[in-house]
Amino acid sequence: MKFELKTENKNYLEKFSLALRTISALVLIIILCDASFKLRIISRHYLIDYNCKLLSVEKTKSNFKKLARLSNLKSKQRIWEFCKEFVK
Structure with a gap:
Protein backbone atom coordinates (compact mmCIF):
# COMPACT_ATOMS: atom_id res chain seq x y z
CA MET A 1 0.00 0.00 0.00
CA LYS A 2 1.29 3.42 -1.03
CA PHE A 3 0.82 6.47 1.05
CA GLU A 4 1.13 9.81 -0.78
CA LEU A 5 1.05 13.32 0.57
CA LYS A 6 0.28 16.16 -1.77
CA THR A 7 2.27 19.24 -0.98
CA GLU A 8 1.25 22.60 -2.31
CA ASN A 9 4.67 24.22 -2.11
CA LEU A 18 3.18 35.38 -10.91
CA ALA A 19 2.52 38.10 -8.32
CA LEU A 20 6.15 39.21 -8.40
CA ARG A 21 6.14 39.43 -12.21
CA THR A 22 2.89 41.42 -12.19
CA ILE A 23 4.17 43.87 -9.60
CA SER A 24 7.47 44.25 -11.47
CA ALA A 25 5.65 44.98 -14.72
CA LEU A 26 3.44 47.60 -13.05
CA VAL A 27 6.45 49.30 -11.44
CA LEU A 28 8.24 49.38 -14.79
CA ILE A 29 5.19 50.90 -16.50
CA ILE A 30 4.90 53.57 -13.79
CA ILE A 31 8.59 54.46 -14.08
CA LEU A 32 8.40 54.72 -17.88
CA CYS A 33 5.25 56.87 -17.73
CA ASP A 34 6.87 59.20 -15.21
CA ALA A 35 9.98 59.52 -17.38
CA SER A 36 7.89 60.29 -20.46
CA PHE A 37 5.95 63.02 -18.62
CA LYS A 38 9.19 64.60 -17.41
CA LEU A 39 10.67 64.50 -20.92
CA ARG A 40 7.52 66.18 -22.23
CA ILE A 41 7.89 69.00 -19.72
CA ILE A 42 11.58 69.43 -20.53
CA SER A 43 11.00 69.47 -24.27
CA ARG A 44 8.13 71.96 -23.95
CA HIS A 45 10.33 74.28 -21.86
CA TYR A 46 13.11 73.97 -24.42
CA LEU A 47 10.71 74.79 -27.28
CA ILE A 48 9.38 77.86 -25.48
CA ASP A 49 12.91 79.06 -24.74
CA TYR A 50 14.04 78.47 -28.32
CA ASN A 51 10.99 80.18 -29.85
CA CYS A 52 11.31 83.18 -27.53
CA LYS A 53 14.93 83.63 -28.54
CA LEU A 54 13.94 83.23 -32.17
CA LEU A 55 11.17 85.79 -31.73
CA SER A 56 13.62 88.30 -30.31
CA VAL A 57 15.60 88.02 -33.57
CA GLU A 58 12.80 87.49 -36.11
CA LYS A 59 9.42 89.00 -35.37
CA THR A 60 7.39 86.89 -37.78
CA LYS A 61 3.77 85.84 -37.60
CA SER A 62 4.67 82.14 -37.57
CA ASN A 63 6.84 82.59 -34.47
CA PHE A 64 3.96 84.31 -32.69
CA LYS A 65 1.65 81.46 -33.67
CA LYS A 66 4.06 78.81 -32.36
CA LEU A 67 4.44 80.60 -29.05
CA ALA A 68 0.71 81.21 -28.77
CA ARG A 69 0.12 77.48 -29.19
CA LEU A 70 2.81 76.51 -26.67
CA SER A 71 1.96 79.07 -23.99
CA ASN A 72 -1.82 79.38 -24.51
CA LEU A 73 -1.50 83.16 -24.81
CA LYS A 74 -3.38 84.96 -27.56
CA SER A 75 -2.23 88.59 -27.64
CA LYS A 76 1.17 89.64 -28.93
CA GLN A 77 1.72 91.90 -25.92
CA ARG A 78 1.28 89.03 -23.48
CA ILE A 79 3.60 86.85 -25.55
CA TRP A 80 6.24 89.61 -25.44
CA GLU A 81 5.91 89.89 -21.66
CA PHE A 82 6.09 86.13 -21.35
CA CYS A 83 9.25 85.95 -23.47
CA LYS A 84 11.05 88.69 -21.55
CA GLU A 85 11.56 86.20 -18.74
CA PHE A 86 13.24 83.69 -21.06
CA VAL A 87 15.40 86.05 -23.11
CA LYS A 88 17.14 87.76 -20.14
Missing part, protein backbone atom coordinates in the same frame (compact mmCIF):
# COMPACT_ATOMS: atom_id res chain seq x y z
CA LYS A 10 4.98 24.25 -5.88
CA ASN A 11 1.57 25.85 -6.22
CA TYR A 12 2.50 28.63 -3.77
CA LEU A 13 5.78 29.21 -5.58
CA GLU A 14 3.96 29.63 -8.89
CA LYS A 15 1.49 32.10 -7.36
CA PHE A 16 4.31 34.08 -5.74
CA SER A 17 6.24 34.16 -9.02
Whole structure:
Protein backbone atom coordinates (compact mmCIF):
# COMPACT_ATOMS: atom_id res chain seq x y z
CA MET A 1 0.00 0.00 0.00
CA LYS A 2 1.29 3.42 -1.03
CA PHE A 3 0.82 6.47 1.05
CA GLU A 4 1.13 9.81 -0.78
CA LEU A 5 1.05 13.32 0.57
CA LYS A 6 0.28 16.16 -1.77
CA THR A 7 2.27 19.24 -0.98
CA GLU A 8 1.25 22.60 -2.31
CA ASN A 9 4.67 24.22 -2.11
CA LYS A 10 4.98 24.25 -5.88
CA ASN A 11 1.57 25.85 -6.22
CA TYR A 12 2.50 28.63 -3.77
CA LEU A 13 5.78 29.21 -5.58
CA GLU A 14 3.96 29.63 -8.89
CA LYS A 15 1.49 32.10 -7.36
CA PHE A 16 4.31 34.08 -5.74
CA SER A 17 6.24 34.16 -9.02
CA LEU A 18 3.18 35.38 -10.91
CA ALA A 19 2.52 38.10 -8.32
CA LEU A 20 6.15 39.21 -8.40
CA ARG A 21 6.14 39.43 -12.21
CA THR A 22 2.89 41.42 -12.19
CA ILE A 23 4.17 43.87 -9.60
CA SER A 24 7.47 44.25 -11.47
CA ALA A 25 5.65 44.98 -14.72
CA LEU A 26 3.44 47.60 -13.05
CA VAL A 27 6.45 49.30 -11.44
CA LEU A 28 8.24 49.38 -14.79
CA ILE A 29 5.19 50.90 -16.50
CA ILE A 30 4.90 53.57 -13.79
CA ILE A 31 8.59 54.46 -14.08
CA LEU A 32 8.40 54.72 -17.88
CA CYS A 33 5.25 56.87 -17.73
CA ASP A 34 6.87 59.20 -15.21
CA ALA A 35 9.98 59.52 -17.38
CA SER A 36 7.89 60.29 -20.46
CA PHE A 37 5.95 63.02 -18.62
CA LYS A 38 9.19 64.60 -17.41
CA LEU A 39 10.67 64.50 -20.92
CA ARG A 40 7.52 66.18 -22.23
CA ILE A 41 7.89 69.00 -19.72
CA ILE A 42 11.58 69.43 -20.53
CA SER A 43 11.00 69.47 -24.27
CA ARG A 44 8.13 71.96 -23.95
CA HIS A 45 10.33 74.28 -21.86
CA TYR A 46 13.11 73.97 -24.42
CA LEU A 47 10.71 74.79 -27.28
CA ILE A 48 9.38 77.86 -25.48
CA ASP A 49 12.91 79.06 -24.74
CA TYR A 50 14.04 78.47 -28.32
CA ASN A 51 10.99 80.18 -29.85
CA CYS A 52 11.31 83.18 -27.53
CA LYS A 53 14.93 83.63 -28.54
CA LEU A 54 13.94 83.23 -32.17
CA LEU A 55 11.17 85.79 -31.73
CA SER A 56 13.62 88.30 -30.31
CA VAL A 57 15.60 88.02 -33.57
CA GLU A 58 12.80 87.49 -36.11
CA LYS A 59 9.42 89.00 -35.37
CA THR A 60 7.39 86.89 -37.78
CA LYS A 61 3.77 85.84 -37.60
CA SER A 62 4.67 82.14 -37.57
CA ASN A 63 6.84 82.59 -34.47
CA PHE A 64 3.96 84.31 -32.69
CA LYS A 65 1.65 81.46 -33.67
CA LYS A 66 4.06 78.81 -32.36
CA LEU A 67 4.44 80.60 -29.05
CA ALA A 68 0.71 81.21 -28.77
CA ARG A 69 0.12 77.48 -29.19
CA LEU A 70 2.81 76.51 -26.67
CA SER A 71 1.96 79.07 -23.99
CA ASN A 72 -1.82 79.38 -24.51
CA LEU A 73 -1.50 83.16 -24.81
CA LYS A 74 -3.38 84.96 -27.56
CA SER A 75 -2.23 88.59 -27.64
CA LYS A 76 1.17 89.64 -28.93
CA GLN A 77 1.72 91.90 -25.92
CA ARG A 78 1.28 89.03 -23.48
CA ILE A 79 3.60 86.85 -25.55
CA TRP A 80 6.24 89.61 -25.44
CA GLU A 81 5.91 89.89 -21.66
CA PHE A 82 6.09 86.13 -21.35
CA CYS A 83 9.25 85.95 -23.47
CA LYS A 84 11.05 88.69 -21.55
CA GLU A 85 11.56 86.20 -18.74
CA PHE A 86 13.24 83.69 -21.06
CA VAL A 87 15.40 86.05 -23.11
CA LYS A 88 17.14 87.76 -20.14
